[in-house]
Amino acid sequence: MSDxxxxxxxxxxxxxxQAARLRHVSENISNADTPGYRRKTVPFEMVQKDGKAMVQxxxxxxxxxxxxxxxxxxxxxxxxxxxxxxxxxxxxxxxxDAREAQRSYEANLKMFDQTRQMSSSLMELLRK
Numbered sequence: 001m002s003d004x005x006x007x008x009x010x011x012x013x014x015x016x017x018q019a020a021r022l023r024h025v026s027e028n029i030s031n032a033d034t035p036g037y038r039r040k041t042v043p044f045e046m047v048q049k050d051g052k053a054m055v056q057x058x059x060x061x062x063x064x065x066x067x068x069x070x071x072x073x074x075x076x077x078x079x080x081x082x083x084x085x086x087x088x089x090x091x092x093x094x095x096x097d098a099r100e101a102q103r104s105y106e107a108n109l110k111m112f113d114q115t116r117q118m119s120s121s122l123m124e125l126l127r128k
Contacts, residue, residue, distance in 0.1 A: 004119045006052050011112035013054035017044050018105040020057045025098045028089050035070075035077050037087035039063035039094075063088055 024040045031037040043058040065088045073082030 004115055004122075007115040008112060009052050010054060011108050011115065013056060014108040015105060015112065017055045017057050018101050018108065021101045022098060022105070024060065025094050025101060029091065029094050029098075032087055032089040032091055032094070034087055036067065036085055037089065038067070039065075039087070039089045 021042055021044075024042050028039050039062070041061050041063060043061070044055050045058045047054050047056050067088050068086040069083050070086040071082050072078055072084065075084050077084040
């Protein structure tokens with residue numbers, strides 16, 4: 001298989017991995033106010049398939065940090081002292097993760113497009 005094909009496969013697998021990461025970040029953001037919600041993280045793993053290095057997502061993991069204790073005596077889930085367990089999602093971390101995933105996605109998309117253009121240019125040269 002050609003180097004162009006290997007490059008396209010690597011870029012495409014990285015695009016899929018970053019898209020999965022963005023899905024989990026958006027899920028974390030949307031559940032930031034859900035009581036008892038634990039932040040989800042997704043690790044990346046390097047794998048070899050048919051001699052090609054590719055990126056894939058690992059198993060989704062729950063963040064084991066302590067849940068926030070929120071004081072709101074009027075909340076239906078509050079205990080006798082007026083506290084309930086919130087989520088452990090930090091919006092600043094999620095926004096930073098989203099920005100990082102977006103930039104990585106854009107970089108991989110640019111690499112994919114550059115490889116495609118180089119392949120097209122090579123085909124044009126070979127036709128002449």
